[in-house]
Amino acid sequence: MSPLALGSNLPDLGAPDLKDYDSQTETSLGRAFSVALHEQYDLFYDPTTLSYVRHIGNKIASQTGQDRQFTFYILNDPEVNAFAGPNGVIGIHTGLILAARTEDELASVMAHEIAHVTQRHLSRTFEYQNNVSVTSIASLIAAILIGSQDVSAGIATYMGGMGLNIQQQLKNSRIHENEADYFGIKYLDKAGYNPYAMSDFFGRLEKESQLNEFKAPEILLTHPVTEERLAKAKERAYQLSKDSKRVYHKNSLKLIQLRMKLLLHIDDSYGDKHLDKNEQCYLENLKSLQSTPKKVSSFNIQCLKDATKQYPNNKLYRLLQAQVDSVINPELGHREFTYLEAIYPSDFSIPYLHALALEQNNQIDKAIELLRKATPKFHSQYLMYSELARLFSTQNETKYSYYYNALANYNIGNTSKTLYLVKQAKLLEKDKSSLFFNKLIQLENQASMDQKIAEQKLK
């Protein structure tokens, strides 16, 4: 393919006739969107998978040159799709993770979605009218981005009523997709991934969908693969990579897909026959952990040790080894988890799984202490706070259980549930001058302030 000059094709940033919403509105919309995701959709919360996806996302996000917080969620949905919601909330469907052949391909779609955020596409897409609440807008955005079974008919009518300008949206969408490809491939390359992965992935999905008599993957409906789009993406990758002699390493996607299929009960007996011995070992030990978590004889720790030795930088083998050792030899498991926490301090799934292992071994106080120390270090603490709430409730420490549940809900933007739970905790705390009571008041104030802002209508 002959290299084309791409620089001049860079699309114009934004249509001047659309008003950008302000950052306070964006924060509120992001919170309401996250609540809608948690309440109306099925999120996939396997800590290992979530941590894997967040790691890729954060790696790409750190290359955007913008100091913006992203939050990545996995949607339990077999459709091959992904979306970028308000305030940096990005969703990846389980179907997309399973359809990718390499981590680079998965990363390429994430980079594309991240670029939608950095280019502020969503805030430039919709024009809002007065008297529409943030909550309604957020649910609507979620319905458009995710539940697009019949966008054209039902949602469009609804949108008309809500005062959203669908024509404007359609007019901008092609420009936005171009921009997301353009910047996405740049971020992908800067994050150390193969910049050709985007054209490879979309090109293959398109070919497969032509062979498939059933319907095309959702993502191709919103991201039509044209010759022109593929050529542009390849050219962009060529420009970025022509001088580099990078080697792309084998990565952990295959193991992640194995655990997803196991947890989601997706039968893949054909694929399972084609695993190498390390992958086979990972799957077998994982199955035992699922079905007979306390039966020492059901594990094969030796093959896990071999896999760890062969791939010392593959965190997933080591993490599973720590989980299995926690069953066979709790003291050793505890040491392995502590070691992993030290070398991967930004991975929330390690202290989380460590706490679960401690709980299995009836060391609840230790589990609580570990999570309380670890939680403030992370941006998305929903899983950890929920776990703390659960651990406290097993100890009949109801007021603390309410408090951590309130924090979990606050973390995903659910202010009304937060306020309800804080109120319950306050009723149980006798000492109104205690430090704990003070913390409750603080959280209550924060949550009610956020709620007031969210209740304001969009202007």
Ligand SMILES: [Zn+2]
């Ligand atoms: Zn897009």
